[in-house]
Amino acid sequence: MSILTSSDRVAGAASVGRTKRLRPSYWPFVVPALIVVIGVIVFPWVFTLWMSAMEWRIGEEQRFVGLQNYARLFTDVRFLEAMLHTVVYTALSVLAPLVLGTAAALAFNTKLPARGLLRGIFVMPMMATPVAIALVWTMMFHPQLGVLNYLLSLVGIGPLQWVYHPSTVILSLVLVETWQWTPLVMLIVLGGLAALPTEPYESAQIDGATAWQRFRYLTLPMIKPFLMVAVIIRTIDALKSFDILYTITQGGPGTASETINLYLYSVAFTYYDIGYGSAIAVVFFVLIIMLSLILLYLRQRSAWNTGDGQ
């Protein structure tokens, strides 16, 4: 809230000094949305922070415990394991779509017949209802009846246990996440490719550069800012991933695929430990914001670097 009001005041003050008549106050346009945002977004943030300092279980007396809930996190093995799962899951779910999405964008960046329809089909996975596709993936992962093990048997691999074994469950879930979100990376990179100048490629052609050299030394540096955007968005979304994980494994087998988000859900809505759940929510929130800021900073730097280099 403070960010919103202070920056608006700055903007408002500046406009009053300059062109009062031409730039009247637009506050009335913003107020209804402001009320909604305060009610459903800012209030929950503040309230969560307050609850995280309480011993608060549904149906019991609440009492103030200060930072005790946060201290508990450091000795909670299940939380620390969830943290590890989240890091592994997120890293893979950023990397795989990034590589595949960039490759897809390069292929899509040519004139194709029926490009619109193809693009429509290609983006379907990320727009489809996650629960619905998760159900179908669950059936496909089935060790005996699933189609995936059949396909693997055709090339002489398997059978795998997929999401039914602790050692393969996270990789299997990353496969789903990659299938779902590679299109988004492609769209972002495609935006970058559309803005590329043609001259460097013409001179590279004259110099006899190979396709790989053109990609490595021309395309890649120039689309780097777009790749960074893709990394940021992918990181945030992979960290927050819930529907797919909850529907397919619920964190199982055991707790082998339990991420922070899933653990948070269990603590808050299975054990109804609201205070501790809120503390996890706060830590999770801070983690996401910090990572985003770091990535934004890196993006800024990479943008400058490519700017200097040209």
Added chain:
Amino acid sequence: MSRPLRKLLDKAGMAVCVLLLVSPALLFFLWMLSLSLKFEIDNGAYPPILIPDRFAWKNYTTIFEGNSFLLYFWNSLIVTGAATLFALVVGVPAGYGIARMKAHKSAVVIMIARMTPGLSFLIPLFLLFQWLGLLGTLWPQIIIHLVVTVPIVIWIMIGYFETTPMELEEAAMVDGATRWQIFAKVALPIAKPGIVVAFILSVIFSWNNFVFGIVLASRETRTLPVAVYNMLSFEQVSWGPLAAAALVVTLPVLILTVAAQRQIVAGLTAGAVKGG
């Protein structure tokens, strides 16, 4: 090699490439359709059957018979419709105001809201709804879906109003039109494509939302994603009807995606938003 032949080969290579790219999505949804149209025997067959000898159309009729599916469809329609309409009513003017005041920093709140996991909104709002005695009605879900829809609409509309030309509005202002007249008569008509993008994305992300429903919905107030999930966990359902239900839930979104792919791509790459 002759030039035309080479060109043809290039084209063929490209076609193979593209086919390879689209096939994960295409094959998946084909398999989904196949699962939904097979009898249990065919779904359990090894090796798997893609196109069965006889189609199990009854998979689709059974989901509408036993499971109050129509009620859940209606719930989804109400929640998504109300949350989207309300978001447009407050979000479009807000996007306009923020763009015209050049209060870009206020958009930071919207960005952070998008980064926040849906669950962290859920705990406090759940307690609030409980305290207000709203649980058991559709209101909690309509209200909490605003967490998804309002930021999408504001975000897209800020971006859109920033690109619309100011000259017309300034001319109208010189003519003595009020701010609201300018907004309604000049800015809004120009912004129609942007509103369409905001509407489509808001509808899709609200329709798809699952996490709010599993906590806030009771038996009568389930939305479709929650209803389908419950089919999996609480009833001994065979694969055919389950796949059919999953397809019915996501079909409106899939149709919208293919029909409006241009707007969706524009909206997603402009703000790169995703709800939930």
